[in-house]
Amino acid sequence: MTIAIGFLVKHPGILSLIQDAGRFGAFNIGLTNGGPIDKSAFHWANRLCANDLDVSTIEVSIGGFSLIAQVDTVIAITGANMPLTINGAAKALWRSHKVKAGDLIELGFASAGVRCYVAVVGGFTINESFGSTATVCREQIGGLAGDKLAQGDILACQSASIKGKQNLLLPECFWPSYEQELVLRTIPSYQQHYFSSQQQRLFFSSEYTVSKSFDRMGYRLEGHAIKCDIDGILSEGICHGAVQIPADGQPIVLMNDRQTIGGYPKIGAVISLDTAKLGQLSQGAKVHFEPISMDKAHNLYHLALSRFNRTALVKCD
Amino acid sequence: MSISLLERAKIAIAGENSLMIYFGEQASAEVSAHVQQAEQLIRQHMADIIIDLVPSYASIMVMFNLLDNDHHQVRSQLRTVLKNFSSNSSEAFVAEKTNTAKVVELPVYYSPESGPDLANIAKQAELSISQVIEIHQAQEYRVYAIGFAPGFAYLGEIDKRIATPRLSSPRLKVPKGAVAIADRQTAVYPSVSPGGWNIIGLCPMDMFDASAEPVMPVQVGDKVKFKEITKTEFIALGGVLSVEGREVK
Numbered sequence: 023m024t025i026a027i028g029f030l031v032k033h034p035g036i037l038s039l040i041q042d043a044g045r046f047g048a049f050n051i052g053l054t055n056g057g058p059i060d061k062s063a064f065h066w067a068n069r070l071c072a073n074d075l076d077v078s079t080i081e082v083s084i085g086g087f088s089l090i091a092q093v094d095t096v097i098a099i100t101g102a103n104m105p106l107t108i109n110g111a112a113k114a115l116w117r118s119h120k121v122k123a124g125d126l127i128e129l130g131f132a133s134a135g136v137r138c139y140v141a142v143v144g145g146f147t148i149n150e151s152f153g154s155t156a157t158v159c160r161e162q163i164g165g166l167a168g169d170k171l172a173q174g175d176i177l178a179c180q181s182a183s184i185k186g187k188q189n190l191l192l193p194e195c196f197w198p199s200y201e202q203e204l205v206l207r208t209i210p211s212y213q214q215h216y217f218s219s220q221q222q223r224l225f226f227s228s229e230y231t232v233s234k235s236f237d238r239m240g241y242r243l244e245g246h247a248i249k250c251d252i253d254g255i256l257s258e259g260i261c262h263g264a265v266q267i268p269a270d271g272q273p274i275v276l277m278n279d280r281q282t283i284g285g286y287p288k289i290g291a292v293i294s295l296d297t298a299k300l301g302q303l304s305q306g307a308k309v310h311f312e313p314i315s316m317d318k319a320h321n322l323y324h325l326a327l328s329r330f331n332r333t334a335l336v337k338c339d
Numbered sequence: 340m341s342i343s344l345l346e347r348a349k350i351a352i353a354g355e356n357s358l359m360i361y362f363g364e365q366a367s368a369e370v371s372a373h374v375q376q377a378e379q380l381i382r383q384h385m386a387d388i389i390i391d392l393v394p395s396y397a398s399i400m401v402m403f404n405l406l407d408n409d410h411h412q413v414r415s416q417l418r419t420v421l422k423n424f425s426s427n428s429s430e431a432f433v434a435e436k437t438n439t440a441k442v443v444e445l446p447v448y449y450s451p452e453s454g455p456d457l458a459n460i461a462k463q464a465e466l467s468i469s470q471v472i473e474i475h476q477a478q479e480y481r482v483y484a485i486g487f488a489p490g491f492a493y494l495g496e497i498d499k500r501i502a503t504p505r506l507s508s509p510r511l512k513v514p515k516g517a518v519a520i521a522d523r524q525t526a527v528y529p530s531v532s533p534g535g536w537n538i539i540g541l542c543p544m545d546m547f548d549a550s551a552e553p554v555m556p557v558q559v560g561d562k563v564k565f566k567e568i569t570k571t572e573f574i575a576l577g578g579v580l581s582v583e584g585r586e587v588k
Contacts, residue, residue, distance in 0.1 A: 259393030259400025261354035283486030291354030
């Protein structure tokens with residue numbers, strides 16, 4: 023028997039979760055997708071480690087997280103601007119760093135944005151459940167034991183030769199700025215026709231505030247209540263980004279850990295580029311909804327993907 | 340002449356990578372038959388395009404791979420698959436499944452203590468609490484869909500007299516094992532989760548166990564029968580009455 027070595031969790035922070043690309047194909051037993059809330063930052067972290075884009079990382083929410091390396095390897099951290107130090111020395115996000123066994127890696131609290139992604143060369147070695155390592159605490163599925171990381175957890179990974187290896191960085195002009203105001207482009211869909219044209223105009227012209235209930239399951243917003251002509255529907259599948267309007271009229275944007283089926287009316291679905299940005303907002307942030315066609319949404323998705331693939335990383339020491 | 344599944348279906352947009360196929364607006368054994376058959380056909384013929392399928396009472400959500408398909412292509416393939424199948428044979432398919440369906444009995448501790456909405460339902464229905472309990476456990480229910488949370492089985496349809504709309508704002512925490520009602524649906528919450536259904540009791544059985552085989556005691560098409568138990572029996576079966584159980588917001 024071998025003892026797993028990789029990284030030791032010194033401080034787990036508020037909410038740190040193992041996430042790969044997510045769990046797909048288990049909706050028939052009610053398992054949701056999980057996976058990184060900010061898919062863009064997640065992909066960049068893996069690219070900076072020259073990984074396959076979908077391997078397991080740590081999603082650190084809010085901050086206050088620290089790890090001790092037990093192997094020599096290369097890591098990269100992207101996302102919310104949590105101050106990063108390695109052995110006490112300030113280091114930049116959005117680039118890779120060589121670490122040696124014994125190094126202390128610390129993330130402070132974010133002043134802008136909510137979530138960071140910690141990637142390591144080759145990804146963390148975590149057993150899959152139902153085809154994925156994604157942690158969904160509500161389901162007690164994924165991660166180490168279906169839960170968030172705890173002090174003393176060991177996250178296995180391979181060691182990587184760091185001698186003479188060059189680091190990679192994403193030029194600063196490509197770093198996202200996590201502003202506390204956002205337009206959520208939304209495809210009108212589902213029960214849209216059960217909302218009067220006046221209610222739809224109200225929805226697309228009002229400002230909403232992120233309430234104190236925002237998590238990986240959904241972002242509850244506060245603002246103009248939206249009325250639907252019906253109270254409920256036969257429960258049906260809920261897609262990522264769906265905007266649910268419960269009877270109190272306050273929209274909820276459903277995210278990665280959403281329930282798979284539900285019976286509240288939905289007015290549309292936010293595109294994935296914008297749910298990724300929404301997931302970096304916290305209480306008090308302002309959002310607007312803007313209608314967008316399915317074809318335009320597809321166009322934006324592919325443009326963003328193409329831009330991601332064509333953005334070259336820069337070698338550094 | 341037989342009608343194809345396509346003629347019964349309405350295809351609509353859900354989100355960026357998802358379409359909805361609706362087979363009706365009401366739950367019925369017939370509509371459920373179409374859903375089950377269409378799900379099987381789509382899994383057979385479109386496996387390379389589909390990321391996941393979410394069948395429910397009267398609809399299927401189709402999540403597709405956006406990297407090499409757009410919604411026009413996916414629609415046209417769905418049409419082709421559904422067109423070549425007669426909906427009569429889907430009824431035969433489900434009739435056969437219904438005849439062989441197993442009946443799963445689930446014990447429930449019904450009480451105002453374990454079911455904080457029981458009194459309200461009784462009041463609105465102008466019935467006594469014991470009448471509400473009697474009506475709820477009187478019949479067999481069909482498992483129409485599984486989803487919302489791991490192991491959450493949607494059962495229908497409950498007697499009109501005790502049908503109750505969802506709460507106007509969902510509870511943030513519903514306890515594990517909560518037996519609840521929303522409109523004419525009933526279900527057992529398999530784990531602690533947010534939810535807007537009216538809680539009438541608690542079931543001590545595990546509805547989902549990731550390490551068990553099978554992971555769930557029921558599957559779509561099975562029948563479920565509830566059976567009232569006492570508080571003592573509930574606790575003897577491993578049931579837990581938590582403070583969270585009565586938490587409202």
